[in-house]
Amino acid sequence: MTAPAHVAASITAGLADGLVAAGVRRLFGMPGGGPNLEMIGAAAARGLPFTLAHGETAACVMAAAFGQLTGTPGVALVTRGPGLTSAVNGLAQATLDRAPLLLISDRVPAGQRRRVGHQRVDQLAVTAPVTRWNGVLGHTDPGATVAAAAALALGPPAGAVHLDYDPGEPGDRPPVPPRPLPPDPGAMEQALALARGRSRPIVLIGAGAAAHATALRRVLDGSGVPTLTTYQAAGTVDTRCAEFGGLFTNSAAEHPLLAAADLIIGVGLDGVEPMPGPWEQSAPTVLLHAEELDPGYYDGALPVPGPLADQLAALLAATVPVWPAGGAARHRQRLLDALRVDPGFGPVTLADALCRRLPDTQVTVDAGAHMLAVMPFCEPTGPHRLLISNGLATMGYAVPAAIGAALAGAALGRAGERVLCLVGDGGLGMTLAELETLARLALPVTVVVFDDAALSLIGVKQGPGQGGDAAVRFGP
Numbered sequence: 001m002t003a004p005a006h007v008a009a010s011i012t013a014g015l016a017d018g019l020v021a022a023g024v025r026r027l028f029g030m031p032g033g034g035p036n037l038e039m040i041g042a043a044a045a046r047g048l049p050f051t052l053a054h055g056e057t058a059a060c061v062m063a064a065a066f067g068q069l070t071g072t073p074g075v076a077l078v079t080r081g082p083g084l085t086s087a088v089n090g091l092a093q094a095t096l097d098r099a100p101l102l103l104i105s106d107r108v109p110a111g112q113r114r115r116v117g118h119q120r121v122d123q124l125a126v127t128a129p130v131t132r133w134n135g136v137l138g139h140t141d142p143g144a145t146v147a148a149a150a151a152l153a154l155g156p157p158a159g160a161v162h163l164d165y166d167p168g169e170p171g172d173r174p175p176v177p178p179r180p181l182p183p184d185p186g187a188m189e190q191a192l193a194l195a196r197g198r199s200r201p202i203v204l205i206g207a208g209a210a211a212h213a214t215a216l217r218r219v220l221d222g223s224g225v226p227t228l229t230t231y232q233a234a235g236t237v238d239t240r241c242a243e244f245g246g247l248f249t250n251s252a253a254e255h256p257l258l259a260a261a262d263l264i265i266g267v268g269l270d271g272v273e274p275m276p277g278p279w280e281q282s283a284p285t286v287l288l289h290a291e292e293l294d295p296g297y298y299d300g301a302l303p304v305p306g307p308l309a310d311q312l313a314a315l316l317a318a319t320v321p322v323w324p325a326g327g328a329a330r331h332r333q334r335l336l337d338a339l340r341v342d343p344g345f346g347p348v349t350l351a352d353a354l355c356r357r358l359p360d361t362q363v364t365v366d367a368g369a370h371m372l373a374v375m376p377f378c379e380p381t382g383p384h385r386l387l388i389s390n391g392l393a394t395m396g397y398a399v400p401a402a403i404g405a406a407l408a409g410a411a412l413g414r415a416g417e418r419v420l421c422l423v424g425d426g427g428l429g430m431t432l433a434e435l436e437t438l439a440r441l442a443l444p445v446t447v448v449v450f451d452d453a454a455l456s457l458i459g460v461k462q463g464p465g466q467g468g469d470a471a472v473r474f475g476p
Contacts, residue, residue, distance in 0.1 A: 008035070008167045011142045015104070015165075016042035018146025023072045024048060024102075025411050028063040028404075030056050032079025035106040035165055039077055051407065051441070054433035056083055058400040060090020060160075064099035065364070065404030068158070068384055070411055073100050073150035074404070080107045081119030085126060089394060092130040094160040096272055096391030097232065098207050100153040101160040102146075103127070104137065111168045127162040134162035138171025148174040156180060156291040157208065180290045183306030188314070191286045191304045195263055195318040201225050202261040202283075203312070204248045207232035207391075208268030208291050210383035215309035216267065224321050226257050226328035230273040231390040235380030245328030246335055247375060250274035257331055258283070265315055267308050271297025272391040288312055336376060347373040347450050354420065354448065355379065361420045362405050363387070366398035368424035369457045370450035396430035398423040399447065403434060406443040418444050425451040425474065 016039070019027075027043055027050045029036070040050045053059035059076045067074025074094075078087050084105045094101035108120040127134050133152055137145055146163065152174045153161040161174065195201070203225055209216060213236045220227050221241050228248035229236055237244055245257055258264065258281050266287040271294060278299075279285075285301040287293060288311050295303045304311060339348050347370050355377040365374055365388040380386040387405060389397040402421035409417045423431075428449050438445050459472040 007139055008038070011137070011139055011165070011167050012038045012042045014142035015039055015137065015146050016046050016048070018143035019043060019048060019075060019150070020046050021143065022147045022150035024075050024150060025070060025072050026051060026063075026066060026407060027075045027077055028053055028059040028066070029077035030054070030059055030079075030083065031077055032083055032106065036077050036079050039104065039165075050077075051403075051437075053400065053403075053437060055431070056087035057090035057093075057396065058431055058434050060087050060101055060103060061093060061397055061400035062404035062407075064090070064094040064097075064101040064160075065387055065401040066408045066411075067100040067153075068387070069405055069408035073102050073153045075102045075104065075150070078103065078105050080105060080123070081121060084123045085121065088126065088130055089392075089396075091127055091160040091162065093389050093392045093394050093397065094153075094158075095130055095132060097389050098155070098158045098272075098391065100150075100155065100158040102150050102153045103131075103160060103162045104146075104165060105162065106165045109166050109168045123164050124162075127160075130160060131162045132157075132159040133174055134164065135172030135174060136169050137163040137165045138169035139167055140170040142171065145171055145173060148176075152177050178292065180307075181292075181305035183311070184304065187302065187304045188306065188311060191302055191311075191315060192318050194284045194286060194302065195265075195315045198263040198319045199322045200261050201263040201265060201316060201319045201321060202257060203227045203316075204264060204266045204269055205229040205233045205236050206266060206269030206273060208270065208289060209233055209308055210236050210268070212268070212290070212308045213237070213383045216312065219309050219313045219316065223316060224323055224325065225316060225319075226261075226323060226331070228254055228257070230269070231375060231386075231388050232273060233268065233383075234375075234378060234386045235382045235384070239379040239381075242326045242329050244332065246332040248274070250277055250279070253335055257328065263319065265312065266298065266301070267312055269298075270294065286315065288315075332376075339373070339376060350448070350450070351377050351422075354422070358418070358420055360385075361418055362409065363420045363422065364398040364401040364405060366423040366427035367393045367395045368426055368450070368455075369452070369460075370422060370424045373450075374422050395424070395427040398427060399431040399434045399438075402445045402447070403437055403441070403443060406445050407441075416444050418446060421445055421447045423447065423449055424456075425449060425453060426455055429474075 063074030264285040351374040
């Protein structure tokens with residue numbers, strides 16, 4: 001059976017009220033007919049504008065970036081069937097990159113599923129692996145359901161949540177978001193025992209530390225302890241301070257610092273960002289975390305839950321650092337100098353010039369070979385001033401993220417502030433239509449394309465008998 005029109009209208013009104021109650025400020029999406037349009041209309045009547053995208057994953061990326069920068073739940077609306085399945089990569093990006101996203105889809109209602117096969121897929125089964133939670137938005141208290149789902153998307157940890165709209169069903173209620181983890185005195189005592197008397201501690205900052213940037217800067221600035229950040233944590237610490245040694249990716253670049261350390265302290269670090277190689281550090285490793293953590297990547301590490309800045313301060317106070325003054329900054333400078341050895345015009349020269357010319361600009365970076373040239377030169381002044389997909393590491397991220405970032409700037413009172421979008425030709429090809437979105441909205445976004453007509457990172461890995469140029473090269 002189809003739900004009566006007044007029931008559907010009541011649910012739609014409740015949905016819009018729930019979005020307002022949750023602090024949502026804008027919707028993104030690519031609607032189908034009927035319920036999607038009614039949702040957009042109800043939201044608009046309550047002062048929530050809608051941004052039309054050219055693809056569902058792009059809409060999800062826009063929404064997640066907007067939410068990450070405004071501190072609110074990002075919301076995307078899509079239609080049933082192909083709309084929902086096309087959004088899956090956007091859901092995975094939000095979940096693995098720890099960005100707040102609520103996706104609302106319509107579906108073939110339960111009362112019609114016996115006879116309607118058109119566009120009918122098990123949408124909850126599709127999104128379950130790439131969301132923190134999913135369930136049905138039905139006729140029982142829809143406003144409370146939407147508000148709870150939006151709160152869950154904010155975390156901790158932030159991620160994607162999916163509501164499947166069915167007016168004929170009572171619906172599901174999302175779980176309460178987990179609270180920040182309480183301290184574990186026993187684990188902290190073990191960590192202090194490891195730290196006492198250590199002379200070469202090093203700190204690795206991960207994406208989970210971004211919300212604690214102000215307090216962490218007070219602990220680290222002037223400490224003399226080398227500090228590295230993951231891609232997504234860039235800007236959490238002051239990139240101009242003597243302690244900043246550059247990026248942590250678990251690669252050869254940071255090996256000299258890590259090999260010299262006698263204690264490694266991870267702050268807000270998890271296994272989603274580093275490259276998937278072995279953890280070969282011999283120094284004892286402590287992982288300070290305020291959110292859920294799977295420590296498996298860091299073999300033998302000691303997880304210590306609780307308040308990040310306070311526990312980091314206590315651990316560093318137990319050490320007696322004797323690192324050479326300015327050693328971390330010199331390490332980073334040597335890496336930059338090594339990249340600058342070729343004076344010709346190329347991706348490194350361009351990345352260096354852009355970062356020097358626009359030192360305090362909101363930046364979005366796509367996955368691809370250009371990323372390796374860009375990231376070492378970026379010096380974001382605060383958390384999330386540089387947006388990149390590193391947990392999922394998906395191409396096709398930078399352009400829609402730049403749209404979300406520009407709209408977030410306007411929402412935060414910085415309309416007209418420039419956003420710099422750095423993308424390869426492969427990633428641009430996946431989101432080329434969103435250039436029309438940029439033009440239609442007249443957003444202050446500069447798109448810089450690193451075009452080598454190839455999947456360069458894949459080409460580097462390619463061996464004999466693996467398809468040759470046909471597998472990795474485009475036309476000019």
